[in-house]
Amino acid sequence: MWVYILVGVLALIAGVVLGFFIARKYMMDYLKKNPPINEQMLKMMMMQMGMKPSQKKINQMMSAMNKQQTK
Known part of the structure; x- marks a missing residue:
């Protein structure tokens, strides 16, 4: 039972970290193409x-x- 909870928490953490880096890369590319x-x-x-x-x-x-x- 605790294995399912551990896998869920690890998947959530991995998703947050991966989402952060994807969003950061997207914003850096956007600002290069469209400077403020x-x-x-x-x-x-x-x-x-x-x-x-x-x-x-x-x-x-x-x-x-x-x-x-x-x-």
Whole structure:
């Protein structure tokens, strides 16, 4: 009787671990294909806020976002 319970618990743990790694891989691939924001989006957002975006400012903001993302 206890063997069935042990097998059920092990199967549940294996399913959770496997599901976690599959979901993690899927999200990493999705974010590579569809980055959250790029230079063009940043430029459009700055223009909508009434700023005149220079390439230097865009590069600074992108590097700051990339540093934040890697932490």
